[in-house]
Amino acid sequence: MEIQKAPSKMYLDIVHELRDIIKNEGIKTGGKLPSERVLAERLQVGRSTVREALRSLELLGLIETKRGEGTFLADFQKHQFVEVLADFIMQQPESVDDVNETRRIHEISAIKAISRNSSLRTLPVWESLLAKIEHNGEILREDLIREMIIATENRLSLKIWFLLKQYSMVRFDAMTHGVENSLVKDMLQAVRSGNEIAALAAYKKWIDVVERERREKSNDSRHF
Amino acid sequence: MEIQKAPSKMYLDIVHELRDIIKNEGIKTGGKLPSERVLAERLQVGRSTVREALRSLELLGLIETKRGEGTFLADFQKHQFVEVLADFIMQQPESVDDVNETRRIHEISAIKAISRNSSLRTLPVWESLLAKIEHNGEILREDLIREMIIATENRLSLKIWFLLKQYSMVRFDAMTHGVENSLVKDMLQAVRSGNEIAALAAYKKWIDVVERERREKSNDSRHF
DNA sequence: AAGACAGTGGTGGTCTGACCACCAAAAAAT
DNA sequence: ATTTTTTGGTGGTCAGACCACCACTGTCTT
Structure with missing residues (x-):
């Protein structure tokens, strides 16, 4: 006993x-x-x-x-704990904006980091991404961003971003669509040439497009 | 059964x-x-x-x-888990860099957001923080940063930052010290006047100081 | 009536022994 | 030699028991 x-x-x-x-x-x-x-x-x-x-x-x-x-x-x-935390933190619906905003924080940070680092912005992966755009004609938004964050080699940031992305996808199942070639190409080119300002500008345009589409979509079929 | x-x-x-x-x-x-x-x-x-x-x-x-x-x-x-995490992660020191880097991503983002938004950068809290510096002569690094992230009203970012901060604190018990008044004041002033570039420059200097202190500390008492 | 006291029921903390589902490596059958 | 079966070990779960603790309540003392 x-x-x-x-x-x-x-x-x-x-x-x-x-x-x-x-x-x-x-x-x-x-x-x-x-x-x-x-x-x-x-x-x-x-x-x-x-x-x-x-x-x-x-x-x-x-x-x-x-x-x-x-x-x-x-x-x-x-870093699995992030998932559970996120699960509990995201109970309040008003935090949806926070999720998107936080996700962008990580995306922007990656874009800046790559633009500023000559060894990062000359990585061969950008070439192949550009080539893929020429061939297939479109690319998934998250694929490109993911490659960028991977390039920064911050695995925690990648993990957090991935979780936030998943959460966004569940909430509104957009985001998986292709994006305008011109914007993607602009951004990639800017990143490759180290033009941080231009890269961020292209990114912002991109975000605006996505946001507008999302709003229209939620107007079409409002579940609330 | x-x-x-x-x-x-x-x-x-x-x-x-x-x-x-x-x-x-x-x-x-x-x-x-x-x-x-x-x-x-x-x-x-x-x-x-x-x-x-x-x-x-x-x-x-x-x-x-x-x-x-x-x-x-x-x-x-x-948040007891932070200590446990630190305990276990001592053996994988490379992930510590990710944590610090990710924390800075959120800090920089907050500084930029406030610098760019006129209604945020004129918040009375900055005045009182400056006044507190004049009186007491020093301020805790994390208190200032926390106020900044709070000001952005992104509660998720705040949560993540808070966790990462604790994580760093356990790993090397620095960070709780006061900081040079000049740097803090420079940064706060720059933020208030909307000078994003200057604010980030001051922040970077600040980080460098902290990093140097940390390195010296770990040199003084190397347990390894 | 006011305070001290012992009882009572509910709660988390732990232990035990049992059974299930699963897997890998050894043993047996082919 | 290859395939199949057995077997032992492992995590996963359950039920019931007991312990330590706490809040509450009703009684008893003063």
Whole structure:
């Protein structure tokens, strides 16, 4: 028997002990953690307590569990916690504008970063994107933006942007349409030549077009 | 009996259902959630499953539990997860740069938004901040930035920034120090007069100072 | 009547043991 | 050698029990 007392948040202690275990055993990213039953035995607590700690860490994106296999140290770059936060934060409908605005913050930042950095703006990916426009005639808005944020190599920013984008898509299923070639080309060219001002101007025009379309669409079929 | 199947991450579904409950019942900050046993009955799952979801949300700082009383919607302050994250991420130092970079994206965006908007840059709060600098002689970096992001009225950006800020604070406990008056004043004045370029320049100088201090600090006491 | 006290019901915290679904590797059958 | 079956281990879930704690209530003392 011997039910453990709970002076304060036992599962939090487990979290810390897990950190120590990971550290001492030298478990690397993708490595396997001891099983829940082993941990319970080793830390002298019930399996459910161990699980509460593990689930918390999983929601934070620090570990990954696979049924039938085990628990693994996750690639920290996943930042899964952002999703849950977003879920809770976005309960208020008035925050839709905030979502779009925040998404643009990240988009603009990427455009600026690339325009200013000569090694970024000469990346071959821009050439191939331009070529694709010439061939197919159109390109998806988010594909282009995504490539840009990827180029900045800020994976957290990319993650946040991706989530905000998804949320926008659910709210109003626009955004997946193609865009005017001229605007895209203007922007890409400006970015490539390091003309930050022109790139941002083209971006703003682009946004305006999207916004106008969205408004018209929501007028056509207003569900509210 | 009738043990539930687990197509995928049952406790994650609970997290979502909890969000709906909070939404539909109109539970406000500090409000009380249904008890674990009631939730289990209502959602037709075991109590332990409910608890796994609750513990996850607690680590994220979204709810607060008091033994003998109940579970409450937290007033977003605790955010215990930040320390846990920092603890774990020490081993993957490259993601720290992403966090700092992303935080700056939001800070710069706020500075620009305020500089460009005449009704924002003439807010009385800037006057009182300047006055406070004259009196006390110093001001906390994050207080100023926070006021700026608040002024933009983008609550999502504020939320994200707040989280990233805490994250940085745990990682290297600098950042809470006061800053040079001249730089702060330069920036505030530039913002007030709508001089975006100057404001950003002052901001950049500021960042450089902080960065240099941080580097020196980590050189003084290198634990590695 | 006012305050101190013990009881009571509800809540979170934990443990146990059981069963299910799943997976990978070993063992058996072909 | 290849395919199939078995088996052991793993996470996922459940039910019921007990503990520690807290707010409330009704009683008892003064």
